[in-house]
Amino acid sequence: MKSFSLYPMRISFCELSLMDSSTDLTTLLAGSPYLNYLYSYPHKTAYRALKKPQSLKQLWQAEDKDALFLYMHIPFCEMRCGFCNLFTTANPQQSLINRYLDQLEQQALQIDKALGNYNITNLAIGGGTPSYLTTVELQRLFSIAQHSLGINLASTPIGIEVSPATVTEDRLDVFVENQVNRISIGIESFIVSEANAMGRPQKQQDVEHALCLIQQANIDILNIDLIYGGEGQSLTSWLESVAQAIHWQADEIYLYPLYIRPLTGLGRKGERHWDDQRMNAYLAACDVLGKAGYQQISMRLFRRKASIITQQGEYHCQEDGMIGLGCGARSYTRAMHYSFDYAVKRQGVLDIIQQYNQLDTQALSQAHYGIVLNEEEQKRRYTLLSLLQCEGMSRHHYKQLFNTEVLDDLPQLQQLEECAIARIDNDTIRLNAQGIAYSDVIGTWLYSSAVRRKMTEYQTR
Ligand SMILES: C[S@@+](CC[C@H](N)C(=O)[O-])C[C@H]1O[C@@H](n2cnc3c(N)ncnc32)[C@H](O)[C@@H]1O
Numbered sequence: 001m002k003s004f005s006l007y008p009m010r011i012s013f014c015e016l017s018l019m020d021s022s023t024d025l026t027t028l029l030a031g032s033p034y035l036n037y038l039y040s041y042p043h044k045t046a047y048r049a050l051k052k053p054q055s056l057k058q059l060w061q062a063e064d065k066d067a068l069f070l071y072m073h074i075p076f077c078e079m080r081c082g083f084c085n086l087f088t089t090a091n092p093q094q095s096l097i098n099r100y101l102d103q104l105e106q107q108a109l110q111i112d113k114a115l116g117n118y119n120i121t122n123l124a125i126g127g128g129t130p131s132y133l134t135t136v137e138l139q140r141l142f143s144i145a146q147h148s149l150g151i152n153l154a155s156t157p158i159g160i161e162v163s164p165a166t167v168t169e170d171r172l173d174v175f176v177e178n179q180v181n182r183i184s185i186g187i188e189s190f191i192v193s194e195a196n197a198m199g200r201p202q203k204q205q206d207v208e209h210a211l212c213l214i215q216q217a218n219i220d221i222l223n224i225d226l227i228y229g230g231e232g233q234s235l236t237s238w239l240e241s242v243a244q245a246i247h248w249q250a251d252e253i254y255l256y257p258l259y260i261r262p263l264t265g266l267g268r269k270g271e272r273h274w275d276d277q278r279m280n281a282y283l284a285a286c287d288v289l290g291k292a293g294y295q296q297i298s299m300r301l302f303r304r305k306a307s308i309i310t311q312q313g314e315y316h317c318q319e320d321g322m323i324g325l326g327c328g329a330r331s332y333t334r335a336m337h338y339s340f341d342y343a344v345k346r347q348g349v350l351d352i353i354q355q356y357n358q359l360d361t362q363a364l365s366q367a368h369y370g371i372v373l374n375e376e377e378q379k380r381r382y383t384l385l386s387l388l389q390c391e392g393m394s395r396h397h398y399k400q401l402f403n404t405e406v407l408d409d410l411p412q413l414q415q416l417e418e419c420a421i422a423r424i425d426n427d428t429i430r431l432n433a434q435g436i437a438y439s440d441v442i443g444t445w446l447y448s449s450a451v452r453r454k455m456t457e458y459q460t461r
């Protein structure tokens with residue numbers, strides 16, 4: 001039986017471009033646990049301009065549209081944090097925001113027309129920082145959801161992302177009036193100097209004020225995002241942030257490893273040092289959160305057992321459809337994932353928003369940029385997204401969906417058991433604690449070579 005230790009002696013920075021589908025798992029597990037930031041499959045850097053625009057009506061025609069997730073993307077923030085590569089821009093001109101909101105409404109109307117009969121059972125508003133918008137603008141978002149897409153705000157779970165400095169009483173009033181029941185706030189670190197060292201200007205009084213206001217507003221679910229592995233962060237200071245999140249009674253806590261890129265100031269300090277720092281921080285936080293009554297859902301998500309969290313509707317990210325509204329939002333049908341072009345640098349982001357703002361109604365009723373998922377990719381997507389949850393993946397459910405055995409389709413999964421990081425029984429393939437800690441490696445290992453090739457060829461603007 002092959003096995004590995006959480007603290008391998010040999011650390012090799014294994015680039016995605018050096019892997020292929022036959023890369024042995026043992027080799028990967030001997031390298032960095034932070035191979036590639038994994039939050040969806042296929043990653044958006046595998047999307048490309050489509051040869052021909054596809055009509056949304058056709059794309060959605062044969063889909064099950066009974067339980068769709070609507071995601072609205074607001075690509076605006078009051079700052080651009082040093083670690084952030086999300087599609088957003090800081091302090092845009094007001095005219096750009098006005099036009100963007102008009103265009104969101106136009107896009108919603110085109111989607112409504114194209115989809116015909118459908119039912120949205122979940123709404124998330126993210127970014128960027130949606131709470132960067134004024135109360136009037138925020139109200140407009142909820143009106144678009146309600147009037148252009150027929151969402152029943154009272155019965156639909158609604159989540160919104162906020163940053164500490166933009167949480168105000170009047171914005172919270174708008175959230176409460178529109179029955180928002182989940183607020184996710186990026187804190188990253190409760191230690192101001194640490195947040196600043198990550199390139200995030202943040203004031204302690206803003207953090208405390210925001211959390212007090214959210215508590216007073218009595219929102220059902222509070223999520224706090226924290227990042228570990230930043231410069232100047234010690235294990236003690238990291239655990240102080242975790243303790244603070246527990247103290248504020250966060251119902252959910254997302255723990256993100258800081259991804260350190262080669263050639264950056266942080267990356268030059270040596271990979272091993274940063275890998276160990278992040279792994280130690282992760283393991284210590286798992287321990288503290290477990291003792292404080294949090295259940296680990298995945299490598300990043302911890303949920304307070306005592307809170308009244310429902311599963312935010314019945315949405316299953318591995319299977320159900322997603323409608324993305326706005327530039328930067330992704331939409332998922334079974335066989336096609338589509339979005340708009342992506343950039344990180346300010347000018348690239350502004351150019352893409354401006355192009356989006358100018359699309360006419362015909363262009364808004366089509367997909368122009370994305371990736372086709374053949375059956376193999378659909379199976380990989382399902383496997384990857386369910387396997388990386390602590391509860392594991394059901395082989396039985398896989399067979400129901402695809403009519404094949406997952407171990408026949410992806411025999412490489414046997415290596416998980418051989419490496420002693422998972423148990424495979426008749427119904428379930430479940431990662432153990434070591435496997436979950438290496439989620440980003442396992443996910444990357446499951447990419448198809450076609451997707452991997454596209455990702456390595458992609459040039460970020
Ligand atoms: C949309 S923001 C949350 C809301 C708000 N914009 C804020 O920053 O407070 C997304 C979250 O992703 C997390 N994150 C972790 N690593 C990241 C990365 N490399 N780029 C962007 N976001 C990252 C951060 O914890 C951040 O809070």
Ligand code: SF4
Pocket residue numbers: 076077078079080081084085086088127128129163186
């Ligand atoms: S972390 Fe949040 S506030 Fe900072 S740039 Fe990214 S989206 Fe904007």
